[in-house]
Amino acid sequence: MASQELVWATTVLLILYGAAILYFVIRGALRTTSISDYAVGSIRFSPVVVGLSLAASITSAATFIINPGFIALYGFSGLLAFAIVMPLGIFFSLAILTKSFRKHGASVQALTMAQWIGKRYGSNGYALFFGFLSLLLITFIVLICVGMTKVMAKALNADELYILIGLAAFVFGYMMFGGANSMVYTNTIQAILMLIVAFILLGSGYEHFSQGVHGFIDKLAAIDPYLVKAVNPNSFLFRDYFEIVFCNLVVGVAIVCQPHIITKSLLLKEERDVNRYLATGILVEAIFFSVVLAGLYARLRFPDLTADGQPLKMDGIIPAYVVTEFPVFVGLIVIMGLLSAGLSTLEGLIQSVSTTITSDIIGHLAGPRLGEGERRTRRLIAINKVVIVFLAVVSIWLSYGQLAHPSLSVGIFAQNGVYAYFSAAFVPVLLGIYFRDVPKAAPVAASATAVLVHFGTYYGRLSWYMQAEVRNPAIAATYAILASLVVGVSLYYLLRKRRQAGPAAQGPVEAHDEVPAAKAAPGPQQYTQHTATLSDGIEIGYMACGEGPRTLLFLHGLASNYKGWVKLATALSGHYRCIAMDFPGYATSGKGDYPISMAFFAKKAIELAEHLELEKPILVGHSMGGQVALTAVLQRPGFFEKLVLIAPAGFETFNHTGHQWLRNLYSPALIKATSVEQTRSNFEANFFQFPSDAEFMIDDRLDMRRNVKAFDYFCQLIPRCVAAMLDEPVFSRLPQAKLPTLILFGQNDLLIPNKMLNPTLTTRLVGEIGAGQIEGSQLTMLSNCGHFAQWECADAVAGAIREFVG
Structure with a gap:
């Protein structure tokens, strides 16, 4: 249990933090209307700042709260997967694709993935499909809610259900009336705060190295020999190198091919800034991913995975470690950092998912029945508030289920949804950014294949990997990505060949010095x-x-x-x-x-x-x-x-x-x-x-x-x-x-x-x-x-x- 001093200090911190958020929300709502009031920020984006923003975009509070729990349970095998292999996949993908994207990226403006897909391929139906698919991101909302609830419940010695309801009512409430508030920091500020928390967590286990690295390893081996092995056959996620290396490498590469990540490079002014941007982003991201090492410190602190005589669920290991390991002041800094990172991630998810439901699903299906112009806008805004209430209720229901009866961890629940989503998006985004003249059938077939393979593998328990009580979503995602890649790329080249072999195919175009005569505009030629x-x-x-x-x-x-x-x-x-x-x-x-x-x-x-x-x-x-x-x-x-x-x-x-x-x-x-x-x-x-x-x-x-x-x-x-x-x-x-x-x-x-x-x-x-x-x-x-x-x-x-x- 948290000390009484930490409980009171956390209570005061939360009251002040909540008051500050409400102040900025109300202030934003009452501001005089002008163009400048709606600016997206005035930070001057140097390569270092954009790199920090990139790191914060890829990382969520799950990296600090949920993932270290896997390492506490399964040791070095989880560390190899989450701190080394998956980051390497992300870094490799960033290094290879960023410069290519700056030269050949698609200039598609969109607020959501569904809009991006629809505009890129000129298909409202495809956009609607991704609108419904975006509902899978609710699983990520649940993960953040569970993680923040665990932290606050431990820090306040309070019942998790009450904390969950209060958290959801507050965050979803101000998002409904104020939108993203000014108090929750930009990605750059979040990254700096997360860096501070990362160094605190990484340094918190220094005493375990008093006898050197070998002494640290011996302590872990004394608890469970499999904690210090590269493969843990007793785990559900790290049983062999296919799960640990190949699957996490594929997932890491796929994560980068999302517009909000890959388009960060467009904020750079000069081509020479790209290397500094990548160096900053990769270095900071490497530090963030290494935070899972704190899971090993937590296991040494709770060798039998109990605290105060009560068994610890996996998602509660790091919150318990934070409230028992640190003095009040340092504990407050860590709690503040975890909550800020979680809150900013949660805000973005609420805004993204609610916008998708309102604009890409309801707005599309309702069509002209919502009216036109300002009338339509007002109705969509009102509908969006109802959608946010709906999201709050669904999130509380699902989150409480994960708090009370998790399938090992809420991380598994979230991975199943999020991995399915970006498995379906991977090939369409890849083709849309790096290929030209893509036949629409190729990305559509790839997306459908990814969804069918992912959920077919997971719920149909296909392959021996999926026979255990807890199934690994990375296996399903890997199969889905590979299958969709084969289908999408094969169709791309097959349909391109058919198009080129058709009677309308044209030979190579020669360069001419003179501009060809322009076609006349249709209609009466009275000019x-x-x-x-x-x-x-x-x-x-x-x-x-x-x-x-x-x-x-x-x-x-x-x-x-x-x-x-x-x-x-x-x-x-x-x-x-x-x-x-x-x-x-x-x-x-x-x-x-x-x-x-x-x-x-x-x-x-x-x-x-x-x-x-x-x-x-x-x-x-x-x-x-x-x-x-x-x-x-x-x-x-x-x-x-x-x-x-x-x-x-x-x-x-x-x-x-x-x-x-x-x-x-x-x-x-x-x-x-x-x-x-x-x-x-x-x-x-x-x-x-x-x-x-x-x-x-x-x-x-x-x-x-x-x-x-x-x-x-x-x-x-x-x-x-x-x-x-x-x-x-x-x-x-x-x-x-x-x-x-x-x-x-x-x-x-x-x-x-x-x-x-x-x-x-x-x-x-x-x-x-x-x-x-x-x-x-x-x-x-x-x-x-x-x-x-x-x-x-x-x-x-x-x-x-x-x-x-x-």
Whole structure:
């Protein structure tokens, strides 16, 4: 039992800690709404910091609380598996795959694994499958709840059920009303705190080495000779080298192929930072994994696995060791570290699983019945709260079952669920990140194979390994991963060969100096294509149509061109003269080593207007073109009559972390490595419902890919444009844009806001905040409309512009 001093000290600590959490949750809920309120943090990510974050992402409280219990029971065989072999698999996978991912990774933005899978392979059904599969992560929630309950119950000498209910009510409660709170540290701070706890636990058994390492081994052998052997035939998990080495190596490699782990490298600014990042992450992670050594210290402390005359369950060994081994002050530090690491892990799991259930399952199945736009968002938020309550009840029920009647350890229960989950995800993520033009059947078949093999092996007790009372989930996961790998890769090459052997197969593409003629946009071709040579010799391609007393000058978005305006310009051509230009470097305009910037594009737009002798034109900008339009208005006040912004960039802002993430995401190598499937998915993300008459946009991009020189120039141009948008913010200068302004957003815009960097923002909120900075501006939200509103909802946009312009 814990001493009375530790009980009181822990009670005070928990009250203060809980009060601090509630303070930050309430403070966050009451903050004034602004873009900066929703930033993801302002830590400057050096390679060392990102490495620490990586280590914390891979490690959970289970590493400190649950896993050492296996070592206490089974000795060196468990140490070999959990502290050496599995880490080696993880480190090998990190070292081999990280640099490859930075060059060839998929640029898929998603909040959950289900969304990642769905976007990568363009399949809502596949996303729904992974949404249901994500429910397996509840087993990990149970593991964390059990581990934290064990620690607090031992420290407070309290009943585990009451502690469990109180813990779940508190954590799930504030997650329901406040989200992830500011008191629970970032991954970097967690890693530092976990390092302190790791060194305390590792150093706690120094007295056992008073007679050297051999003396330490002799003490363990005196308790049980199998504790000091590399193989323990009396265990359920470490009976031979296949279980200890091969299975844990496979699991270790598979763990890394998860987006939240492998994408950490995108936060690095320079390629030369990768080695420092890996060195830091691997070194710190090695220390974390070595904490299981404390299980041997605990076994020496409790040789007969009893404490105060009561038998210890495996999951209670380390909590009992902590409260009996350390003085009050040191014990509080260890308890604080274990709870903080556990709480942060639990928060992330609650947020991830509840988001998956709400968005990927309920939102998908309910479809339009939940409404559109803000109405749908409000309903999903309300549903999410109910989902969190449901998760709390289920977690308490399952956790109490593991506290009262564990199958050796809650670790077995959690491994069965989590290993099945990433066994199913391993091949789809591997193919999605490192392979191009993947036939969808390959990852789907691989996932189905993994699920069937894993649970078939575990519950069907296939192979002699699964005949014992306690079954090893690593065996089932190994079979599942290997089987899914064979199925997925075989189908990939088989279907690719069939596709290449088909009549539509094309031979090798030759490089040409000239850009191939672009396909014409569909619809009425009432425009003419022109070229204007500006004063500095730069040629600007543009199209013109219509007649009228007023002229509309259209500016396109990132990676687009003037053809994206044809549909809207045609609808407006009966009322206005319509001119749409290509920015320098884009499509029909000249190519060269231009000083790409928002100011440069704005200057060329003004020069074109002057060259064409346009009087008081009305400027219309979409996405990046919206930010260019704002820059042009600020450059030449009074030059334009009115301003129309369609889903403009520049309203949504990002901190340093977001800037760096976006820069790395839009690197030339990543753009060049984008698969055909991902190219299509990227275009489709611009629309609420992809219209068939927009197919030419995808065809144009795929045609460009076949022209080596043109595509290489494009891959260099886009990152420079992204950097320019980030380096030349306009948000703080919006009040200076003193002219009538119409702002249009699609209610179903998937690109603004960026859900990875500003997950709590909505499109309407971004629009309202931006409109609030421009005096006299009008904001219109278009229903059933995505980011490319001028094409998808051309008639509605045309009507709004006619009403605004007059």
